[in-house]
Amino acid sequence: MKFLIVLFTLFAFSSALKCHKTDNGTVASSDCPADDTKCSGPVFMEYTGIVDATVLYNCGECTANQTANETCVECASDDCNAIVAGEDFKCDAYEFKTDAFVKSETQETCKRLKATAAKCKLPGAKATAADSFSSSCGVCTQATLDDGTCKNGSIAAVFSTVLALFVLFNLL
Numbered sequence: 001m002k003f004l005i006v007l008f009t010l011f012a013f014s015s016a017l018k019c020h021k022t023d024n025g026t027v028a029s030s031d032c033p034a035d036d037t038k039c040s041g042p043v044f045m046e047y048t049g050i051v052d053a054t055v056l057y058n059c060g061e062c063t064a065n066q067t068a069n070e071t072c073v074e075c076a077s078d079d080c081n082a083i084v085a086g087e088d089f090k091c092d093a094y095e096f097k098t099d100a101f102v103k104s105e106t107q108e109t110c111k112r113l114k115a116t117a118a119k120c121k122l123p124g125a126k127a128t129a130a131d132s133f134s135s136s137c138g139v140c141t142q143a144t145l146d147d148g149t150c151k152n153g154s155i156a157a158v159f160s161t162v163l164a165l166f167v168l169f170n171l172l
Contacts, residue, residue, distance in 0.1 A: 018078040022056035029079050032059030038074045040066075041081035047119075047138035049111030050083070057081055084114045091120035091136040091153070096129040110137035120153040 016031040019039030023030075032039070040062045042055040052071035055062075058081075062072030075081055088111055093104040101123035112118060121140050123133045126148035133150070140150035 017059065017076075019059045020057040020079055020082045021059060027057050029082075030059070036060045038076050039079070039081035040072055040074045041083065043071055043073050044083050044085075044111075044113065046116055047110050047112060047135070049085075086112045086114040086116060086118075088112075089118040092122070093136055094123050094133060096133075101127055101133060108136055122151050122153045124148045124151045 016034055017036055017039065018029050019032050019036075020027050020041060021030045036059040038061050039058070040060060041057040042053070043051040045051055052066075052069070055066055055072045062074055066072035073081070088109050090107040091110055093106050093108045094101045095104045096102075110118070110120075119139045120136050121138060122136060123131075124140075124144070124147075127133050127150065131149045136153070140152050144150035145152070
């Protein structure tokens with residue numbers, strides 16, 4: 001009986017770390033070599049997506065270059081390097097014309113994690129070309145809200161516009 005307890009204890013504490021790994025373009029959970037104590041993978045920036053698509057999911061540490069460029073992240077538990085992406089969504093795009101931002105005819109595709117709400121933002125009343133309002137995906141920082149250069153919007157507005165067009169064209 002003591003032998004079984006010792007054997008079980010050794011097995012329980014000697015199992016290899018599992019990490020998501022990229023193999024021929026496919027990402028899947030895999031056992032790591034016994035000497036690997038970390039998983040690594042690409043950095044995911046909310047509302048933008050993976051920062052550098054060349055960074056692979058792997059067992060082991062990030063390269064020095066990846067760490068310096070902040071494109072890779074490390075962790076130390078089973079499958080901790082998995083990114084659970086949510087569905088992409090769209091926000092209205094804005095462009096600066098003459099002296100103000102105007103809504104573009106195109107929309108911007110936004111990336112998010114599954115647990116992150118779909119949020120859009122728009123230029124505030126005090127936004128100028130110098131403010132370089134470059135993306136309508138996500139939420140404004142407190143500083144840009146306070147200075148009036150950014151205003152939080154809603155994905156519901158995009159949905160209601162699409163719904164209205166759908167109803168209109170189905171009635172014709």
